[in-house]
Amino acid sequence: MVPLTRGSGAAQTAQPPPSRPGLAEADLVEGLKTSDDRAAEQFVRDYGPAALRVARRFLESEDDAEDAAQEGLIQAIRAIGSFRGDSALGTWVHRIVVNAALKRVGAIERDPTSSLEGMMPVFDRNDCRIEPLHTLVPPVDVLLERRETRAFVRQSIQSLPQGYRVPILLRDIEGYSTREAAEAIGLSEGALKVRLHRARAALKKALEPLFKGGHL
Amino acid sequence: MSHDHRATGDFGRAVRGIMFKLLPFVMTCREFEGFILDYLDDRLSTKARWLFRLHLLFCRDCRAYLAAYRRSVRLNQAVFSDPGAPLPEEVPGGLVKAVLAARSVDADDPDVD
Numbered sequence: 001m002v003p004l005t006r007g008s009g010a011a012q013t014a015q016p017p018p019s020r021p022g023l024a025e026a027d028l029v030e031g032l033k034t035s036d037d038r039a040a041e042q043f044v045r046d047y048g049p050a051a052l053r054v055a056r057r058f059l060e061s062e063d064d065a066e067d068a069a070q071e072g073l074i075q076a077i078r079a080i081g082s083f084r085g086d087s088a089l090g091t092w093v094h095r096i097v098v099n100a101a102l103k104r105v106g107a108i109e110r111d112p113t114s115s116l117e118g119m120m121p122v123f124d125r126n127d128c129r130i131e132p133l134h135t136l137v138p139p140v141d142v143l144l145e146r147r148e149t150r151a152f153v154r155q156s157i158q159s160l161p162q163g164y165r166v167p168i169l170l171r172d173i174e175g176y177s178t179r180e181a182a183e184a185i186g187l188s189e190g191a192l193k194v195r196l197h198r199a200r201a202a203l204k205k206a207l208e209p210l211f212k213g214g215h216l
Numbered sequence: 217m218s219h220d221h222r223a224t225g226d227f228g229r230a231v232r233g234i235m236f237k238l239l240p241f242v243m244t245c246r247e248f249e250g251f252i253l254d255y256l257d258d259r260l261s262t263k264a265r266w267l268f269r270l271h272l273l274f275c276r277d278c279r280a281y282l283a284a285y286r287r288s289v290r291l292n293q294a295v296f297s298d299p300g301a302p303l304p305e306e307v308p309g310g311l312v313k314a315v316l317a318a319r320s321v322d323a324d325d326p327d328v329d
């Protein structure tokens with residue numbers, strides 16, 4: 001079986017648009033290492049938009065997101081000496097920006113289970129699942145063509161408590177492994193998995209209106 | 217909600233409940249729930265994967281649940297990871313200036329894995 005989710009979060013790099021003119025990545029890195037102003041400016045223009053987009057996923061306030069993106073970019077420039085080129089520059093910057101955003105998110109809520117009431121799967125007294133059956137569920141591609149789908153999914157993620165939203169973002173969107181996500185927010189791998197599974201279950205519940213014929 | 221059906225009626229579920237009790241190698245839906253994450257990460261042992269799939273074969277509700285669970289993960293990933301989504305062309309005006317001004321100031325090492 002092909003794993004559905006492990007490592008398939010496609011947003012784990014902060015790549016600039018390929019068509020953008022300017023220094024190639026290797027020259028850009030060299031420029032940053034020699035404190036070249038032009039390289040620093042190009043770096044911010046190239047990687048700033050993606051950094052902002054990453055930070056916005058974690059932080060609701062636009063001011064916080066801009067601050068986190070800014071901190072991440074500054075830290076990346078200062079640390080450029082430690083960039084070894086093992087990964088793309090965008091991937092390296094992405095991790096730094098995620099860490100900057102996580103600092104602003106603050107400590108992960110310890111026991112937020114109660115906040116998911118009504119969102120968890122339902123079982124009868126024999127431990128049998130009670131699950132609604134949706135006929136004629138539109139394929140994911142069709143759902144995605146609708147503008148309201150995207151807004152609804154974003155809103156559903158935003159409405160998850162922080163202690164669940166962050167694990168699901170790290171694992172399913174930012175492309176972190178279970179271990180990396182657990183380390184990033186100071187949970188054990190086991191605890192991270194419990195959070196991730198509950199978050200996905202709650203998200204599934206929240207998205208059910210989309211599956212009932214697809215229209216909200 | 218009127219077009220919202222249950223995957224199995226109460227009768228079918230009661231029969232399944234009895235079956236789970238009589239056949240110890242068939243896991244209950246609640247046990248199945250605990251294996252979903254590792255199944256999707258392809259981290260179950262051969263035996264556990266076999267038992268998981270055996271339950272799926274018997275249980276319409278868990279088939280419906282797992283399908284919706286996977287669909288939600290895919291939707292979430294597609295919405296947030298969409299490589300085609302337009303990036304803002306320009307960074308906020310202050311960002312370039314702020315970064316250029318701050319980059320030379322000494323500070324703590326960044327958190328890089």
Ligand SMILES: [Zn+2]
Nearest residue numbers: 129245275278
């Ligand atoms: Zn079941």
